[in-house]
Amino acid sequence: MSFPSTRTILTSFDGGVVLQASVQKPDKYRFFDSLGDVALIPRGAGLSYPAASFGSESTSVDLSNFNRLLSYQDGLLHVEAGATLGQVYNFLIKHGRYLPIQPGHPDITIGGCVAADVHGKNQLRDGTFIELVEALELFHPKHGVVTLSRTEHADLFYLTCGGYGLTGIIRTVHLRTRELPSPxxxxxxxxxxxxxxxxxxxxxxxxxxxxxxxxxxxxxxxxxxxxxxxxxxxxxxSSEVASSFDQRDRHPKRxxxxxxxxxxxxxxxxxxxxxxxxxxxxxxxxxxxxxxxxxxxxxxxxxxxxxxxxxxxxxxxxxxxxxxxxxxxxxxxxxxxxxxxxxxxxxxxxxxxxxxxxxxxxxxxxxxxxxxxxxxxxxxxxxxxxxxxxxxxxxxxxxxxxxxxxxxxAPVVAACYPEYEAFRSALRAWDPDRMFRSHLSERIGL
Ligand SMILES: Cc1cc2nc3c(=O)[nH]c(=O)nc-3n(C[C@H](O)[C@H](O)[C@H](O)COP(=O)(O)OP(=O)(O)OC[C@H]3O[C@@H](n4cnc5c(N)ncnc54)[C@H](O)[C@@H]3O)c2cc1C
CATH class of the missing domain: 3.40.462 (Vanillyl-alcohol Oxidase; Chain A, domain 3)
Structure with a gap:
């Protein structure tokens, strides 16, 4: 079964790139078996300032339908990558937990947080989003589904967290949550x-x-x-939080x-x-x-x-x-x-x-x-x-x-990031055909 793709105008959040791109918005896991040889790029909420989740030559795979919270046990939350920070916040707060590292808007997705290795409001104490990732499931048409963690395919794990969607599609993420001292x-x-x-x-x-x-x-x-x-x-x-404190869901809609x-x-x-x-x-x-x-x-x-x-x-x-x-x-x-x-x-x-x-x-x-x-x-x-x-x-x-x-x-990124070449060659070793590309990846020479 083939999944339809639409041509649509996409805009980077900063307004600098506006272009027509192909988008697929699957809602079934069967979709992953249908992917052939076309250039792809995963897309979360599309809220990155640059054009990180689209490109004129790539099909954007919009993951917003894969947004379920799958399981929660002993502080570990297993979610689909299209779940948003707002969704996760509302779920965790009821269990007295939270994610200590969150960028500034609740519509941002977990996949976007992993792929850009985002930071929150105390990097000194908490680090960046990779610290919260216990494991993740990555899909690449040439490799199938691979589970990545610090002990399984560790090099690919580190390439994917902060890999800007270029290693494949993150389908699910196991997140380490933290006890919430109080809301x-x-x-x-x-x-x-x-x-x-x-x-x-x-x-x-x-x-x-x-x-x-x-x-x-x-x-x-x-x-x-x-x-x-x-x-x-x-x-x-918690003892000082009034019982009248408003605990309603904070993020009902995008x-x-x-x-x-x-x-x-x-x-x-x-x-x-x-x-x-x-x-x-x-x-x-x-x-x-x-x-x-x-x-x-x-x-x-x-x-x-x-x-x-x-x-x-x-x-x-x-x-x-x-x-x-x-x-x-x-x-x-x-x-x-x-x-x-x-x-x-x-x-x-x-x-x-x-x-x-x-x-x-x-x-x-x-x-x-x-x-x-x-x-x-x-x-x-x-x-x-x-x-x-x-x-x-x-x-x-x-x-x-x-x-x-x-x-x-590309020259500025290469000059400022000492491991720019190491990233490029590791990406080519994993994906010699460079199936995953975006306007951003082309601009910075990846
Ligand atoms: C109001 C606002 C406040 C922000 N505050 C902060 C902040 O405090 N700290 C910070 O670090 N950033 C911040 N950002 C930036 C934002 O966190 C990142 O750009 C984030 O990546 C956006 O996530 P998204 O779901 O919109 O992903 P998109 O913009 O759709 O995609 C971002 C990147 O992730 C990749 N990607 C998305 N989903 C997947 C997936 N499932 N599998 C593989 N790759 C995927 C895409 O290919 C792309 O390269 C802010 C942005 C906004 C608009």
């Missing part, structure tokens, strides 16, 4: 007078708190460049689609609006600065139901870049960015940092340093700024995030 967190907001103070404060807070990130205003000039705050949260002991992000024709963000927008955002966070409690869900997924931020970039979209800047280079990196921005009218709508530790391997976004994400509206000036940042990364030894920065070129 409520207590938040503190710590002001940071300039980005120069960030490293010291975030290093201290990331050790003291369960979840930590910062926000900075890069439209400020002079001494106050990067003024902002750190949000730090710790679990409230709210974010890459194809709807550009629904407003024009952008709200510009060189005139971004400064007051950031000033207002800063003030509103300073006013609400007193220690307060909130459901864990709302801290983990801060943009859920505030997706308007992304729509404010209009149809043209935006650039998001993220780098792990080695500790020794943070001040020179910051100084160069500050000088660049003082000479150009670029609207940096977001600058947000986290603390990272660990060894960088293959193409996984890991390493040691301050992880800084920046958003700017998509424009010729914005593109030049991104090119400047990527060049700065090669000079400072910073690691750019492949699943965020859609302008990364």
């Amino acid at each position: 409520v967190v207590e938040i503190v907001t710590i002001p940071v007078s300039s980005v120069e103070d960030l490293e010291a404060v975030i290093t201290e807070k990331a050790r003291q708190y369960d979840l930590v990130y910062s926000w900075h205003d890069f439209t400020q000039r002079g001494k106050g460049f990067g003024k902002g705050f750190i949000k730090a949260a710790r679990f409230v002991p 709210t974010l689609y890459a194809e709807h992000r550009g629904m407003y024709r024009y952008a709200f963000f510009s060189q005139w609006t971004t400064r007051p927008f950031n000033a207002l955002f800063y003030q509103s966070n300073m006013i609400g600065r007193s220690v307060h409690k909130m459901p864990l869900y709302d801290f983990l997924f801060p943009v859920h139901n505030k997706e308007i931020y992304f729509k404010f970039f209009g149809r043209k979209g935006f650039h998001e870049c993220q780098f792990i800047i080695p500790f020794k280079q943070v001040s020179s990196w910051t100084e160069e960015v500050k000088v660049y921005l003082s000479g150009h009218s670029i609207s940096v709508t977001l600058a947000s940092a986290k603390l990272f530790v660990g060894e960088q391997r293959l193409l996984r976004f890991t390493g040691q340093g301050i992880c800084m994400a920046l958003d700017v509206p998509r424009s010729a000036q914005g593109r030049l700024f991104v090119d400047f940042l990527n060049d700065l990364a090669t000079r400072t030894g910073a690691i750019p995030n492949i699943i965020k920065d859609a302008e990364l070129s």
